[in-house]
Amino acid sequence: MIPRSTSLHVGVNTRVLQVQTAIYRRHRSTKQRFHDAAVVTPTTQPPLEVSSMARLPTRFVLRSLLLTSLMSSKLVLKPALAVLNVVTNSKSAILNPDRNRILNKVLRWTVYDHFCAGTNRAEVSKTVADIKSIGYQGVILGYSKEIVLDPNEKLARDEAGSTTYSDKCYNMVEEWKRGTLDTLSMVGSGDFLAVKLTGAGPIAVDGMAEKSAMPEVMIKAMDEICSAAQAQGSRLWLDAEQQVLQHGLDDWAIEIMRKHNKSDKPLVYNTIQGYLKASKANLDIHITLAAKEGWALGIKLVRGAYIEHETRSLIHDTKEETDESYDLIADTMLCRRMPEGIKELTFPHAALFLATHNAASAAKAISTHQNRLLAHKPTVMLECGQIQGMADELSCELVQNYERALKDSSAANMSVPKAFKCMAWGSVSECMQYLHRRAIENKGAVERTQHMVTALRQELWRRIVG
Ligand SMILES: Cc1cc2nc3c(=O)[nH]c(=O)nc-3n(C[C@H](O)[C@H](O)[C@H](O)COP(=O)(O)OP(=O)(O)OC[C@H]3O[C@@H](n4cnc5c(N)ncnc54)[C@H](O)[C@@H]3O)c2cc1C
Structure with a gap:
């Protein structure tokens, strides 16, 4: 209840x-x-109000209804996933959507335009403007390009004969940094930049996998990215990866937050995956370090996207346990609870970004947040977001929630969570991995997808009869 x-x-x-x-x-x-x-x-x-989805343009409702209906059908989804899988992983020029114009058009009309922001600055700017005109308070933008390196080119020998990274590897970090800074320049004040550290290539990937200290070249790149984000009033989060990289990534994220989250409101957020059995303990480490060292803690909370590729025993045994874990982590942040047994420290400055399509989790967290504000109890800043093309009924509800609250002048209502849409940009080929992940996610959420279909149908019907 x-x-x-x-x-x-x-x-x-x-x-x-x-x-x-x-x-x-x-x-x-x-x-x-x-x-x-x-x-x-x-x-x-x-x-x-009649319908929170009334704000969506009709062409958007139609395309969403068509695509989501197809995706909620197991009959269509299975072969579609197989085709996407082949196109995503193929090295053939015919199956490269950036070279095959017909394939490019088909993918754009179907999945790409639904889930992605665009292939260049002009397209992305238009999508971001469209999203904001619908009423969303902000966007989260990530660059989809994943850099692939020939394994033979990875290492070179220095004069002393020891192995070291080749110039190509260093160029990749530079290229990634430039792409990330470009992406940042396409969002505005208050928006988020989604940073995928693995995009920087082998220097980053190996460093995270080996849990070694952040390489100097990555420190410099992240310093530049963080300073640019701060200068334009944006924020950034670090996307979570599979466990083989995530322990190293967490260490780097803490190092980045320690350096750049100096004010009360965090600039940098790390991602916690609620489906991991160790996620609450991981959150406690973050809280304790931030409290002890005096920096602001930014947490983006997700359930976790890699269940099919992860060591299964690391993940909660059932969906219900993942749900409980997710809600407990949100509750810990919102109630500013220090880890058990730590009495001498006070909860740090912190903010929580609830990244979920799960309406029950969103409702619980918003309820806790609001009730604490109404009772004049301390809490943390809460914001919510969904992926572009997914859970629009929840997103619209959150936007409506925020707009209603704006009309009210009370302090509690002024703190109603802002609603964001998260999207990736890049050429069709660059976005294929991202699109493939979205299709897999839909496969695991048929019930929720059907729910979105029902909401879209009702909205379309309302427009027809209205
Ligand atoms: C804005 C945004 C950003 C995101 N960024 C990231 C990211 O950086 N890294 C990342 O990993 N994911 C990311 N995700 C994806 C996220 O982790 C989830 O895969 C996705 O959101 C579905 O979960 P849900 O909370 O929306 O709710 P639901 O659809 O209710 O939950 C589905 C999730 O529950 C879990 N689950 C399903 N079945 C079981 C089972 N049998 N046992 C245990 N657990 C189970 C899985 O995590 C599955 O993805 C992001 C999602 C959003 C909305």
Whole structure:
């Protein structure tokens, strides 16, 4: 159940309850939803807006409905995944969408335009402007290019005869840095840059895999990226990878946060994957270090995208356990709970980005956040985001939630989480790995995808009859 606040702020409370109820209801059957509506919404309250999805352009609803319907069909998804898999991993020029114009067009009309921001600055700028005109408070943009190196070129011998990285490897870091800075220049103040450290090539990948200290060339690149982000009022997060790299990545992320998160609001966020059995212990390490050393902790919380490739025993045994873990980590941050047994330190300055398509988790976290604000208890800044082309019904609900709160002047409502859309850009070929991951994700979330189809159908019907 979603808890009801006992605060005296009656007007605000009513609205908070409406918002929580609306998001939570999305998870229930239509019949049950109508029952809830009758029970929860008193007749004296102002009516809820017709539909949070009314803000979406009709062409967007149509394309979304078509594609999401296809993706929620196991019959279509299985062969589509197989085709995507072949195109993603093929080295053949015919199957390279950047060379084969017909394949390029087909992919653009279907998956690319739905999930990606564009192939160049002009296209990305238009997508970002479109997203913001829908009402989203911001975007998260990442560069999809993944650099592939011939393994024979990786190492060279220096004069003393010991192995060292070739110039090509150093050029890759430079190229990655330039691409990342370009990406940053396509977002605005308040937006996020998504940084994929593995994109920097073997110097970064090997360093993370070996859990060695961050190489000087990476330190310099990250310093430049962080300074540029700070100068334009943006923030950045580090995408989480598989466990073989993530331990090293966590160490580097802490080093970057220690250096760049000097003010109360974090500039840099690290990603915690709730599906890992060790995720809460990992969060506690982050909290303790930030508290002890006096830097601000930025956490982006995801469930984890690599279940099919990860050592299974590292991941919670069931989906329910992953859900509990995710909600516990969000709760720990929102309630500013220090790890057990640590009495001498106070919780650091911190912020939480809830990256999820799961409406129940979003509703729980928003409820905790709001209830703490209403009770004048300390909490952390909360923001939410979904991937472009996914869970639009939840995203629209969050935007509506924020807009309603803006109309209210109370401090609690002013802190309603902002809603973001996360997207990748790059040529069609560069985005294939990203698109493949989205298709796999949809395969594992057929129920939720069907839910999105229902919401889109209802929205389309509302427009037809309206
Ligand atoms: C804005 C944004 C940024 C993201 N960035 C990253 C990133 O940097 N790194 C990354 O790894 N992922 C990232 N993801 C993807 C994320 O990790 C999830 O794969 C995806 O969001 C689906 O999870 P969910 O919270 O939306 O909810 P749900 O759809 O409710 O949960 C699905 C997830 O539950 C878990 N799960 C499913 N079945 C089981 C099972 N049997 N046992 C245990 N656990 C199970 C898996 O993690 C699966 O992805 C991002 C997602 C978003 C929205």
